[in-house]
Amino acid sequence: MGKSWLRVYIIKRLIYAVIIALGILTITFVLVRVGPSSPADKYLANLAAKGQDIAQVTAAIEARYGLDKPIWQQYIDYIGNLLRGNLGWSFSTSMPVIDLIKTHWIYSFQLILLSSIFAAVLGILIGIYSAVKQYTKTDYVFTFLSFIGVSIPSFWLGVMLILVFSVKLGIFKSYYDTALPLFSLENLKALVLPVMTLGTGMLAGYVRYTRSSMLDNLRKGFITTARAKGLPERTVIGKHAFRNALLPLVTIIMFDLGSIVFGGAYLTEIVFGIPGLGQVSFNAIFAHDYPVVMSITLIGTFMVLFINMATDIAYTYLDPRIRYD
Numbered sequence: 001m002g003k004s005w006l007r008v009y010i011i012k013r014l015i016y017a018v019i020i021a022l023g024i025l026t027i028t029f030v031l032v033r034v035g036p037s038s039p040a041d042k043y044l045a046n047l048a049a050k051g052q053d054i055a056q057v058t059a060a061i062e063a064r065y066g067l068d069k070p071i072w073q074q075y076i077d078y079i080g081n082l083l084r085g086n087l088g089w090s091f092s093t094s095m096p097v098i099d100l101i102k103t104h105w106i107y108s109f110q111l112i113l114l115s116s117i118f119a120a121v122l123g124i125l126i127g128i129y130s131a132v133k134q135y136t137k138t139d140y141v142f143t144f145l146s147f148i149g150v151s152i153p154s155f156w157l158g159v160m161l162i163l164v165f166s167v168k169l170g171i172f173k174s175y176y177d178t179a180l181p182l183f184s185l186e187n188l189k190a191l192v193l194p195v196m197t198l199g200t201g202m203l204a205g206y207v208r209y210t211r212s213s214m215l216d217n218l219r220k221g222f223i224t225t226a227r228a229k230g231l232p233e234r235t236v237i238g239k240h241a242f243r244n245a246l247l248p249l250v251t252i253i254m255f256d257l258g259s260i261v262f263g264g265a266y267l268t269e270i271v272f273g274i275p276g277l278g279q280v281s282f283n284a285i286f287a288h289d290y291p292v293v294m295s296i297t298l299i300g301t302f303m304v305l306f307i308n309m310a311t312d313i314a315y316t317y318l319d320p321r322i323r324y325d
Contacts, residue, residue: 006316010309017305021298028297029078032290033071065091078294088291092284097295100280106182108276112257112265115195119202120253126203127210132237134215142207149204158197158271165193176274190272198268202256209252213245220244247315254311258304 062068066077081088087097130142166174173190180187217223218241226236266278273279277296284292 006313010313013305013309013312017302017309020305021301024301025294025298026075028294029075030071032288032293033067033074065089087295090284090289090292092287092289092292097291100292101277101295101299104275104277104280107176107178107274108265108269108278110182111191111194111198111268111274111276112260114191115198115202115260115265115268116253116257118195119199119206119256123203123206124210124249127207128214128237128242130207131211131214131218139211143211146204146207149200150208152200154197154201155267155271157200158193158268161193161197162272174272176272178275191274194268194272194274197271198260198265202260205252205256206249209249210245213248214241217241217244250311250314254307254314258307 059068066074069077078088085098087101089095090097090100093100126142130139133139162174165171172192173186174193176187176190222244223236223241226240227233231240265276266281268274269276269278270282277299281293281296283289284296
C-alpha cells in the first residue's frame with residue numbers, strides 16, 4: 001500500500017485541526033466579548049471632555065460594528081464572514097484585518113526564522129562538541145551556560161541587552177526602522193539583539209538535548225562496531241551517532257517553533273518595538289479590537305497545528321519504522 005496510510009493520517013489530522021481551531025476560535029470569541037470593555041471606550045474620555053452624550057456615541061459605534069446584536073448572532077455573522085475569507089474590519093486602524101496582517105506578518109516571520117536558525121545551528125554544534133568532549137572544562141562551561149540560558153526570562157534578557165549593547169556601548173540599535181528595506185544591513189543589525197533574546201532559551205535547550213542524545217548514542221554497540229571497522233571519527237560522529245540522535249531533536253525544535261509563534265516572538269517584538277503580529281496583537285488587545293485579536297489567534301492556532309503535523313510526518317522519513325494508524 002506504500003504511503004497510503006500516511007495520506008489517510010494527514011486527512012484525519014487536517015479534520016482534527018479544523019475542529020480544534022473552531023473550538024479555540026469559539027472560546028476566544030466568547031471571552032473577548034463578555035468582558036466589561038468595548039471598542040468605543042477609547043473615544044469616551046475625549047467625548048466626555050467635550051460634553052457629548054457618551055451613551056449615544058457608544059451605542060452608535062457598537063451598532064456600526066454589529067456589537068449591539070446578541071452574542072450568538074455576532075458569532076454566526078463572524079463565522080459566515082470567515083468562510084467567505086473576510087476576517088473583518090479593524091476597529092483601531094480603520095482598515096481590513098487581512099490588509100493589516102499582510103503588512104505586518106513578514107516582520108514576525110523574519111524574527112522567528114533568524115532566531116530559529118541561530119538557535120538550531122549553534123545549539124546543535126555546541127551540543128555535539130560538548131558530548132564528544134565530555135567531562136572536559138569546555139563541556140562543564142557549556143553545560144553551565146546552557147542551564148543559565150534556559151532559566152533567563154526572554155523579556156528580561158531583552159531589556160538587559162538593550163541596556164548594555166544599545167544604551168551603554170552603542171553597538172546595536174534598539175529599534176527597527178520600517179522605512180528601510182526588510183533585509184537592509186541596518187535592519188539586520190537591529191535584529192541582532194532580538195534574535196539573541198528570542199534564540200538564547202532555545203539555543204540552551206538544544207545544547208542540552210543534543211549533548212544528552214549524542215551521549216546516549218555514543219555508548220551504543222553500533223558506534224563501537226563502526227569504530228572497530230576503522231571508520232574516521234568524523235564519520236562515526238556525524239553519520240552514525242548524530243543521525244540517530246536527530247529524531248528527538250526534531251521533536252524539540254518543532255515544539256519550540258510552535259511555542260515561539262504564540263509566546264516568545266510576541267514578547268520580543270513588544271520589547272524591541274518590532275512591528276510584527278505580536279506588536280499588532282498587543283495593541284489590539286488594549287484597543288479592544290476584536291477582529292484583529294480573533295484573526296491573529298486563529299493564524300497562530302493553525303500554525304501550531306501545522307507544525308505538529310509536519311513533525312509527525314518528518315518522523316516517518318527520519319525513521320521508516322514509525323507508522324501512524
